[in-house]
Amino acid sequence: MKYRQLTKEQFENLHKEFALFLASQKIDVTEWNQIKKEQPNVAEEEMNLFSDVVWEDVMSKTNYVEHFSETTVNLFKCDAEEIHRIAIKVNWDINLLDQKGFEWLMKNPMDNSVDIFKGSKPYHLERNQEVFDLIEKGGGISKGEIFDYFSQLVG
Template identity: 75%
Template sequence: MKYRQLTKEQFEGLHQEFAHFLATQSIDVKEWNQIKTEKPEIAEEEMNIFSDIVWNDVLTKTKYIEHFSETSANLFKCDENQIHRIAIKINWDINLLEQKGFEWLMKNPMDNSVDIFKGSKSYTKDRNKEIFDLVEKGSTISKGEIYDYFSQLIG
């Protein structure tokens, strides 16, 4: 398995897609229920294959991810061959996880208490795997508005 199995909630949200996936393998509902009962290891493998397909599709389409903590933000732009990062550190008592703190940062990005660093690197392994690792560590997929805002500010 390349990534990780989808959660129960994710499988429920993708119920139609999973049913279609099983149908492409000529497995109907009756047979699927039988496989789950009599051959749970095969059911597990089918779920793993489907999970990898879903993750790979989502990650391939991912262009931006971000991670916020109380005093820092890491904004990433995920190109095909490189990942670009804007790291923001707040050097006073503010909480970016709260609306008030986040709004302060967006209104005062060039304040003396804000350090902003920018860098890029080539992927050291598979692009999607690196993005997946960041997501597993708490980053979320985003539309990139915050990255683009800070990218324009710092050039």
């Protein structure tokens, strides 16, 4: 398995897609229920395979990832060959997880208490695997507005 199995909730939200996935393998609902009961390891393999297909699709379409903590923001732009990172640290008592703290940062990005670092590197692993790892560590997929805003500020 390349990624991780989808959660029960994710499977429930994708039940139509999973049914189509099984149908593409000539498995109907009756056969699926029989497989789950009589061959749980085969059912698990099918669920893992479907999970990998879903994650691969999502990761391929992900271009930006953001990770916020109380005093730091890590913004990532995931290109085909390399990943770009903007790291922001606020050096005073402000909570960036709070709407007021975030708004302060967006209005005062060049304040003396704000450190901004920018860098790029080629992927160490396969691109989608590294993007997935960022998400598993608490990052969220974004449209990139915040990355682009800070990228323009720091050149």
